[in-house]
Amino acid sequence: MRLILYQRDDCHLCDLALAVLAEANAPEFDSVFVDDDAQLEARYGERVPVLRDEGSGEEIGWPFDAATIMRFLAR
Template sequence: MRLTLYQRDDCHLCDLALGLLAEVRAPEFESVFVDGDEALEQRYGIRVPVLRDEDRGVELEWPFDVAKLERFLGP
Protein backbone atom coordinates (compact mmCIF):
# COMPACT_ATOMS: atom_id res chain seq x y z
CA MET A 1 0.00 0.00 0.00
CA ARG A 2 1.45 3.34 -1.09
CA LEU A 3 -0.16 6.19 0.82
CA THR A 4 0.12 9.93 0.27
CA LEU A 5 -1.18 12.56 2.66
CA TYR A 6 -1.90 15.83 0.88
CA GLN A 7 -1.68 18.72 3.32
CA ARG A 8 -0.71 22.34 3.89
CA ASP A 9 1.77 24.10 6.11
CA ASP A 10 0.25 25.44 9.34
CA CYS A 11 -2.95 23.41 8.89
CA HIS A 12 -4.75 22.50 12.12
CA LEU A 13 -6.89 19.86 10.38
CA CYS A 14 -3.76 18.33 8.86
CA ASP A 15 -2.27 18.06 12.35
CA LEU A 16 -5.42 16.27 13.51
CA ALA A 17 -5.18 13.86 10.56
CA LEU A 18 -1.53 13.14 11.40
CA GLY A 19 -2.57 12.35 14.96
CA LEU A 20 -5.21 9.89 13.76
CA LEU A 21 -2.73 8.22 11.41
CA ALA A 22 -0.37 7.74 14.35
CA GLU A 23 -3.21 6.48 16.56
CA VAL A 24 -4.15 3.70 14.12
CA ARG A 25 -0.50 2.97 13.40
CA ALA A 26 -0.96 3.56 9.70
CA PRO A 27 1.72 2.24 7.37
CA GLU A 28 4.37 4.67 6.20
CA PHE A 29 3.08 7.41 3.94
CA GLU A 30 4.46 10.27 1.91
CA SER A 31 3.54 13.81 2.96
CA VAL A 32 2.92 16.15 0.05
CA PHE A 33 2.37 19.83 0.70
CA VAL A 34 0.07 21.45 -1.86
CA ASP A 35 1.21 24.99 -1.09
CA GLY A 36 2.83 26.61 -4.11
CA ASP A 37 2.00 23.82 -6.57
CA GLU A 38 -0.70 25.12 -8.91
CA ALA A 39 -1.93 21.69 -10.02
CA LEU A 40 -2.11 20.35 -6.47
CA GLU A 41 -3.74 23.57 -5.25
CA GLN A 42 -6.48 23.14 -7.85
CA ARG A 43 -7.00 19.48 -7.03
CA TYR A 44 -6.68 19.51 -3.23
CA GLY A 45 -6.62 23.15 -2.15
CA ILE A 46 -9.85 23.31 -0.16
CA ARG A 47 -10.06 19.59 0.59
CA VAL A 48 -6.87 19.03 2.60
CA PRO A 49 -6.07 16.90 4.39
CA VAL A 50 -6.66 14.07 1.91
CA LEU A 51 -5.20 10.59 2.29
CA ARG A 52 -4.73 8.83 -1.05
CA ASP A 53 -4.06 5.15 -1.63
CA GLU A 54 -1.96 5.33 -4.78
CA ASP A 55 -2.34 1.61 -5.54
CA ARG A 56 -6.14 1.61 -5.48
CA GLY A 57 -6.56 5.17 -6.72
CA VAL A 58 -8.97 6.06 -3.90
CA GLU A 59 -8.98 8.99 -1.52
CA LEU A 60 -10.19 9.60 2.01
CA GLU A 61 -11.17 13.24 2.49
CA TRP A 62 -11.40 15.11 5.74
CA PRO A 63 -13.30 14.85 8.00
CA PHE A 64 -12.44 11.30 9.00
CA ASP A 65 -12.18 9.54 12.32
CA VAL A 66 -10.45 6.40 13.55
CA ALA A 67 -13.24 4.11 12.29
CA LYS A 68 -13.27 5.62 8.77
CA LEU A 69 -9.50 5.55 8.64
CA GLU A 70 -9.33 1.90 9.68
CA ARG A 71 -11.91 0.95 7.04
CA PHE A 72 -9.96 2.88 4.40
CA LEU A 73 -6.71 1.15 5.34
CA GLY A 74 -8.35 -2.27 5.36
CA PRO A 75 -7.32 -5.44 7.19
Protein backbone atom coordinates in the same frame (compact mmCIF):
# COMPACT_ATOMS: atom_id res chain seq x y z
CA MET B 1 -0.17 0.16 -0.86
CA ARG B 2 1.44 3.57 -1.26
CA LEU B 3 -0.26 6.22 0.84
CA ILE B 4 0.01 9.96 0.38
CA LEU B 5 -1.34 12.57 2.76
CA TYR B 6 -2.01 15.79 0.89
CA GLN B 7 -1.78 18.74 3.24
CA ARG B 8 -0.84 22.39 3.62
CA ASP B 9 1.67 24.32 5.66
CA ASP B 10 0.27 25.72 8.91
CA CYS B 11 -2.90 23.62 8.67
CA HIS B 12 -4.60 22.82 11.98
CA LEU B 13 -6.79 20.14 10.37
CA CYS B 14 -3.70 18.54 8.85
CA ASP B 15 -2.15 18.34 12.32
CA LEU B 16 -5.31 16.63 13.55
CA ALA B 17 -5.19 14.20 10.61
CA LEU B 18 -1.61 13.26 11.49
CA ALA B 19 -2.73 12.47 15.04
CA VAL B 20 -5.61 10.32 13.74
CA LEU B 21 -3.25 8.42 11.41
CA ALA B 22 -0.96 7.72 14.37
CA GLU B 23 -3.92 6.59 16.46
CA ALA B 24 -4.95 4.20 13.68
CA ASN B 25 -1.39 2.84 13.42
CA ALA B 26 -1.41 3.69 9.73
CA PRO B 27 1.54 2.37 7.74
CA GLU B 28 4.22 4.73 6.50
CA PHE B 29 2.94 7.40 4.13
CA ASP B 30 4.34 10.30 2.14
CA SER B 31 3.36 13.86 2.99
CA VAL B 32 2.80 16.12 0.01
CA PHE B 33 2.25 19.83 0.58
CA VAL B 34 -0.03 21.35 -2.05
CA ASP B 35 0.91 24.99 -1.37
CA ASP B 36 3.66 25.29 -3.98
CA ASP B 37 2.11 23.24 -6.79
CA ALA B 38 -0.62 24.94 -8.82
CA GLN B 39 -2.07 21.66 -10.09
CA LEU B 40 -2.25 20.11 -6.61
CA GLU B 41 -3.55 23.38 -5.19
CA ALA B 42 -6.39 23.34 -7.71
CA ARG B 43 -7.20 19.70 -6.98
CA TYR B 44 -6.83 19.60 -3.19
CA GLY B 45 -6.67 23.21 -2.00
CA GLU B 46 -10.06 23.33 -0.29
CA ARG B 47 -10.16 19.64 0.60
CA VAL B 48 -6.97 19.04 2.59
CA PRO B 49 -6.14 16.95 4.40
CA VAL B 50 -6.75 14.09 1.97
CA LEU B 51 -5.36 10.57 2.30
CA ARG B 52 -4.86 8.83 -1.06
CA ASP B 53 -3.96 5.25 -1.93
CA GLU B 54 -1.86 5.69 -5.07
CA GLY B 55 -2.39 2.07 -6.08
CA SER B 56 -6.18 2.19 -6.24
CA GLY B 57 -6.65 5.94 -6.62
CA GLU B 58 -9.10 5.92 -3.71
CA GLU B 59 -9.14 8.93 -1.41
CA ILE B 60 -10.68 9.96 1.85
CA GLY B 61 -10.93 13.57 2.87
CA TRP B 62 -11.24 15.22 6.22
CA PRO B 63 -13.01 14.67 8.53
CA PHE B 64 -11.97 11.10 9.26
CA ASP B 65 -11.32 9.19 12.45
CA ALA B 66 -9.18 6.18 13.35
CA ALA B 67 -12.00 3.72 12.56
CA THR B 68 -12.46 5.25 9.10
CA ILE B 69 -8.73 4.97 8.43
CA MET B 70 -8.68 1.33 9.52
CA ARG B 71 -11.59 0.52 7.19
CA PHE B 72 -9.86 2.38 4.35
CA LEU B 73 -6.68 0.39 4.89
CA ALA B 74 -8.49 -2.96 5.19
CA ARG B 75 -10.37 -2.81 1.87
